[in-house]
Amino acid sequence: MSDYHPMWKSLGLDLAAHDAMLQSVGQAYQETFLSQPNRPEGMKYFDFVISEVHGLRIKELLDAKAQGRKVIGSYCTFVPEELILALDGVSVGLCTGGDFALDLVDQVLPRNTCSLIKSAFGFKLGKVCPYIESCDLVVGENTCDGKKKAYEIMRRFIPNLHVIDLPQVKSEAGKGLLLAEYKRFAAKLEELTGRKLELGKLKAAIVTVNAKRAALKRLAALRQADPAPISGLDALLVSQVSFYDDPVRFTGAVSALCDELEKRVAAGQGVFAPKRPRLVISGCPMAFPNWKLPAILESSGAVIVGEESCVGERSTRWLTPENGNSVDEAIAQLVDRYLQIECAVFTPNPTRIEYAEQITRERKADGVVHYSLQFCQPYQMEAGPVVEQLEKDSIPALRIDTDYSREDEGQIRTRVEAFLERLHA
Numbered sequence: 001m002s003d004y005h006p007m008w009k010s011l012g013l014d015l016a017a018h019d020a021m022l023q024s025v026g027q028a029y030q031e032t033f034l035s036q037p038n039r040p041e042g043m044k045y046f047d048f049v050i051s052e053v054h055g056l057r058i059k060e061l062l063d064a065k066a067q068g069r070k071v072i073g074s075y076c077t078f079v080p081e082e083l084i085l086a087l088d089g090v091s092v093g094l095c096t097g098g099d100f101a102l103d104l105v106d107q108v109l110p111r112n113t114c115s116l117i118k119s120a121f122g123f124k125l126g127k128v129c130p131y132i133e134s135c136d137l138v139v140g141e142n143t144c145d146g147k148k149k150a151y152e153i154m155r156r157f158i159p160n161l162h163v164i165d166l167p168q169v170k171s172e173a174g175k176g177l178l179l180a181e182y183k184r185f186a187a188k189l190e191e192l193t194g195r196k197l198e199l200g201k202l203k204a205a206i207v208t209v210n211a212k213r214a215a216l217k218r219l220a221a222l223r224q225a226d227p228a229p230i231s232g233l234d235a236l237l238v239s240q241v242s243f244y245d246d247p248v249r250f251t252g253a254v255s256a257l258c259d260e261l262e263k264r265v266a267a268g269q270g271v272f273a274p275k276r277p278r279l280v281i282s283g284c285p286m287a288f289p290n291w292k293l294p295a296i297l298e299s300s301g302a303v304i305v306g307e308e309s310c311v312g313e314r315s316t317r318w319l320t321p322e323n324g325n326s327v328d329e330a331i332a333q334l335v336d337r338y339l340q341i342e343c344a345v346f347t348p349n350p351t352r353i354e355y356a357e358q359i360t361r362e363r364k365a366d367g368v369v370h371y372s373l374q375f376c377q378p379y380q381m382e383a384g385p386v387v388e389q390l391e392k393d394s395i396p397a398l399r400i401d402t403d404y405s406r407e408d409e410g411q412i413r414t415r416v417e418a419f420l421e422r423l424h425a
């Protein structure tokens, strides 16, 4: 294995802290993923990506930069990857799934901030993220109040920050705002890259991103089978990798995985025995390396067969038309596509519940686990009505509010076990 320390040093990482982080994530990966039974062969690609997530992939980014391409980092599925690709940029999702440098984070953010926002700051302040240090531009978005205000503070540490304003209501006025903001973002990218947004390149980028999402949709649909051909943990990992990897290479790897899973389904093979309690997760995104709740659910005897989440099907279920006749029309089609995302920051947000119910029925799931991060107002507020509606529609639902610490793992496990008993009763 190559020694990447000189590369990390050149990016200004705190090498000791970074080594410690890699070791702890590597150990968690070993315990959570590599110990699973009956994993598909196709997961080897994703294991490799994770093993090189701070190595080879960062080298690829730096090589791309040396060739004049720009690296754009983002935190939300509302940031249109298509515009970045169309201007020959490299799009990367930035890590927000683990607690790092909390002592430094607590000096700049209130304690009652969600773990995801704290994590974004922890990776930056702790100097442990080679992605953020490779970025030519970091893109934020005005979604929840926490993020909105946090980006004001983040600008102190990341001057190359562009914030996209987002509507809160899916109205015509809201659509107009998003259109204006996507055009402003495109102009920012043009300025950064020195290139002009062209229709041909934009359509090609839309085709590339659609292909990636279509491959992920195919993977999601294969999870309808009983026994499930892939664990929820592995499916989540694939979603997490989708934010880092080269999109064309990633699509090829997911397609190969799906070919294998189709054969498994035809042969009646699964990762676990059939008739295991089947669950859908609905709620906050689970960004890399947040595996806490799925690990508890699957080690307690369940199998996760769907995620109504931005690291999951909320960000992949909609494709964009590929037939725009002008740059303006293609951007308007992107706006229509993105505005369908059922993020809890929108008011009202009824289609989120509808979709959670839809995938629960399609996947023949026995229940839904609603997952909110503590101090996440949008998802914690929606948790009550979502759980209530699911129960009313005869879908058992469990509400879990947690964070990235390990302190409540025992308590969550006890509640999950009681829920699984209820499903069996």
Ligand code: BJ8
Binding pocket: 075, 076, 077, 078, 114, 115, 116, 117, 143, 144, 145, 146, 147, 284, 285, 310, 341, 343, 344, 345, 373, 375, 376, 377, 378, 379
């Ligand atoms: S489109 S879900 S990725 S905003 S957990 S920071 S909401 S307080 S992450 Fe999200 Fe985009 Fe919406 Fe998806 Fe705020 Fe809640 Fe924290 Fe959150």
